[in-house]
Each structure stands twice: as C-alpha cells, then as structure tokens.
Amino acid sequence: MSVIVRKNSSNDERSVNPAATANNQTSGLNGVASDDADTKEIWDLLPLPDLYSTVVEIYRKVKDQIKMDYHNRVLLLAYYKQEKYGSYGPEKDTNTGYFDLVGSDRRKKWKGLGNLSKEDAQREFIKLFEIVSGGKLKEWINQKLEEKRMQEQIRIFQMVQKKIDNGEIPIHLLQAAGANLRSILSSTNNGDVADGGANIQSVSELLKRVETSNGGTAVLAASLWCKPNAAREFIEQIKDGKETRLVVGRGETVTVRVGTSDDAFAIFWEFVTENYDIGFGLSFIPEPSDPDEVSTEYELLPVTRRDCSVDIVMGNHQYHTKGTYLLKFDNSYSLLRSKVVYYKVYYHKPTL
Known part of the structure; x- marks a missing residue:
C-alpha cells in the first residue's frame, strides 16, 4: 500500500x-503572465530565479556579438536595474552623469517601469532577450546547462580521486564496482570531458555506490x-x-x-x-x-x-x-x- x-x-x-x-x-x-508562444518552452527549463541568472550570464557574453537596436538594449538595462534595485529612485542611480546619454535614456525607461515586481522584471528581461536573440535563447540556455553539467562531472571526478587517494572508499566497494578505478582515473585526461566523459560518468556512478552508515x-x-x-x-x-x-x-x-x-x-x-x-x-x-x-x-x-x-x-x-x-x-x-x-x-x- x-x-x-x-x-x-x-x-x-x-x-x-x-x-x-x-x-x-x-x-x-x-503560469507566466502574457507569455509569447515562442518563449513558452523556455520557462520549463529552470525555476525562474535560476533561469534569469542564466540568461543574464548569456546576455553579458553575447551582447556585443548580436544585432540589437538601441531601444531594446536600453530597455534590457532598465529591466535589469528594476530587478536588482526595485522601482527607480535618484539615490539608486548615482552613476549616471549629465552627459551620459545612454544612462539618461535607461533612467527614463527605468522610471517608466513603475512598481513592476522583481519576478515580472525577470520575466520581461527573458522575453525581450528571446526576441533580440532571434530565437536562439533556448539553444544558448541548453548549451550553458550542459557546460555546468560537465563542470559538475569534473568536480565529482576530482572528489573520487581524492577519496581513493585518502583510502576513504572501502576496497570491497571498489571490487563490487567491477572496474579498476585507478586505471579509469589515470586514463581520463585530468577530467577532460572531450576525451573522458564516459569515464567521468563511470566514476560518478561509483561514487553513488559508497555506503553511508548511521548507528551501524x-x-x-x-x-x-x-x-x-x-x-x-x-x-x-x-x-x-x-x-x-x-x-x-x-x-x-x-x-x-x-x-x-x-x-x-x-x-x-x-x-x-x-x-x-x-x-x-x-x-x-x-x-x-x-x-x-x-x-x-x-x-x-x-x-x-x-x-x-x-x-x-x-x-x-x-x-x-x-x-x-x-x-x-x-x-x-x-x-x-x-x-x-x-x-x-x-x-x-x-x-x-
């Protein structure tokens, strides 16, 4: 039952x-309010805060490599400010100088957002950047997630190497795994995913087999x-x-x-x-x-x-x-x- x-x-x-x-x-x-049809699949990739931070990372990396008109660039900056600082206030915008035309336009856009919530600012940033990206944002997000997954695999690889060197993994578990872990570790080029991804996965699975105990x-x-x-x-x-x-x-x-x-x-x-x-x-x-x-x-x-x-x-x-x-x-x-x-x-x- x-x-x-x-x-x-x-x-x-x-x-x-x-x-x-x-x-x-x-x-x-x-559901997310007023989603465009082209962005609906993106919302399922990650929880909103993680999705937003990932998209901001991508934006910083590609902003100078894609065609983006001035209006959208300033509006994205305004959404970013709204998400980070909340509604506009002069005390929150001390870095905009008198002759800073971009900063002045960004300030006007920021003011125009009024009391837009942090979550809505995140959503609007993502939706606008999806349009600006020409429909490539989902692909870029998946690439970023795969990159992070590989980094995690390398972290696990290094952790297992340390545990084996310190004798923290019991020998009977190594034998039960049916593999020579030292051979796997030495044949994987210091965690280079391109050459040793399969071995890293094997090491990851072995790590999961290590038993824990509580009161015997x-x-x-x-x-x-x-x-x-x-x-x-x-x-x-x-x-x-x-x-x-x-x-x-x-x-x-x-x-x-x-x-x-x-x-x-x-x-x-x-x-x-x-x-x-x-x-x-x-x-x-x-x-x-x-x-x-x-x-x-x-x-x-x-x-x-x-x-x-x-x-x-x-x-x-x-x-x-x-x-x-x-x-x-x-x-x-x-x-x-x-x-x-x-x-x-x-x-x-x-x-x-």
Whole structure:
C-alpha cells in the first residue's frame, strides 16, 4: 500500500487518495503572465530565479556579438536595474552623469517601469532577450546547462580521486564496482570531458555506490537504468490500475511513500510520462530501533529531470532494514504544464 503526498509551491503538503488522483488535476504555480508562444518552452527549463541568472550570464557574453537596436538594449538595462534595485529612485542611480546619454535614456525607461515586481522584471528581461536573440535563447540556455553539467562531472571526478587517494572508499566497494578505478582515473585526461566523459560518468556512478552508515545501519545507493522505446507499451499495460496513474500539477512535487516488505529484500520501480520530462528522486527512511530516536532520511537518488516519455525509467534498491521509501516526482520547475506519470512499484523476494 502506498501513500501519496503532494507539495506545491506554497509548501502545503497533504495526503491524497491515489484513486482520486487518477482523474483529478491539482494546480500549483500560476503560469507566466502574457507569455509569447515562442518563449513558452523556455520557462520549463529552470525555476525562474535560476533561469534569469542564466540568461543574464548569456546576455553579458553575447551582447556585443548580436544585432540589437538601441531601444531594446536600453530597455534590457532598465529591466535589469528594476530587478536588482526595485522601482527607480535618484539615490539608486548615482552613476549616471549629465552627459551620459545612454544612462539618461535607461533612467527614463527605468522610471517608466513603475512598481513592476522583481519576478515580472525577470520575466520581461527573458522575453525581450528571446526576441533580440532571434530565437536562439533556448539553444544558448541548453548549451550553458550542459557546460555546468560537465563542470559538475569534473568536480565529482576530482572528489573520487581524492577519496581513493585518502583510502576513504572501502576496497570491497571498489571490487563490487567491477572496474579498476585507478586505471579509469589515470586514463581520463585530468577530467577532460572531450576525451573522458564516459569515464567521468563511470566514476560518478561509483561514487553513488559508497555506503553511508548511521548507528551501524548501512544504506546502499540505488541503481537506475532505462528500457528504450517502451513507454507506450508500458502505459497500455498498466493504465487501468487505480494506483498507477499520477497527475503532477504545474509547480508541484508529489511523493509516493512505500514501506518495505518483511518477506522481500529489494524494491523495484518503473515509470514513464505521457509527454515531456519529470524530475525523479529516491530517499529512504530506516525504521528507528528506538521509538524516541529521530528518523534519518537518506537521499539515494537526487531529484534529477528524466526524459521518460519514450523510454521506461527503471531502478531498484536492496534494503537490509525496515523502513519507508520516498519516490519523489518533481514538476516544480514547470510553470505551464502538468505531467501525467504512469508508474508501478514492486518487491523482489528470495527464491526458495
């Protein structure tokens, strides 16, 4: 028996009847006001504050390389000032000199924004820059995100190297990984992604296998893989089940809580979406041995966006103690779309 908990943008949590969830959609964040059709897909890439900061980074890098008329350049600067300082005031604009014509025009635009909110200033900056970019902004954002992902892979690579050198990764886990990590590390050109991206990913997966312990209770990391091009077949097989369909509203996170089974030793899960991606993460809360003991939540898989409208995302985890799994379906980054998830959870029992 699973329990479903919804969490929307206002941090309101509530238990939900799975059968009722199948046919009812719960709204989370309101959509972005007055979006242009060409920019709608951009809002799903990141939460608004992160999206804005990413777009500003891109703007600073390409502003001198793209054609931008004077009016739009000044207006972008005005939106930037409004977002950073709020409504115009002389005390906030001390750097504009008497002969600074650009600064004077920017000040007029800034004044004209009135009491425009910080969030609306962010949105207007993004929408205007999308127009100025000639429709290339989404591509630039994805390139920036990929760049950051590679930087994170290199960071993980360096962390594993340090842990191995310091003897912090137990030898039995290195053996269980089925790979000579020192060979992988030495063959990857100091984390050069172009030549060693696959090896960095292998190292990243190994790091996730390192166990943590609390009072002698070992919690091993989970496994995750995909079954290609099988999503439509999966939906047809399970679509009639009452507890297999989940609607995750826009701006919402839904957590499915599943307890361990006494006569099994592993839990498995599979899920797909009707369309688009969904964030997914997995945590485990061991059952305390002492009723007065505070429960500890272990993050087995961090919440990460998964493209699962074509492939089935599958995974498992072996447990050695009683507890509760938290399967987290995250749509908090999407301001415009709800996501329909089909999933199933089952146990693996020992063979007699």
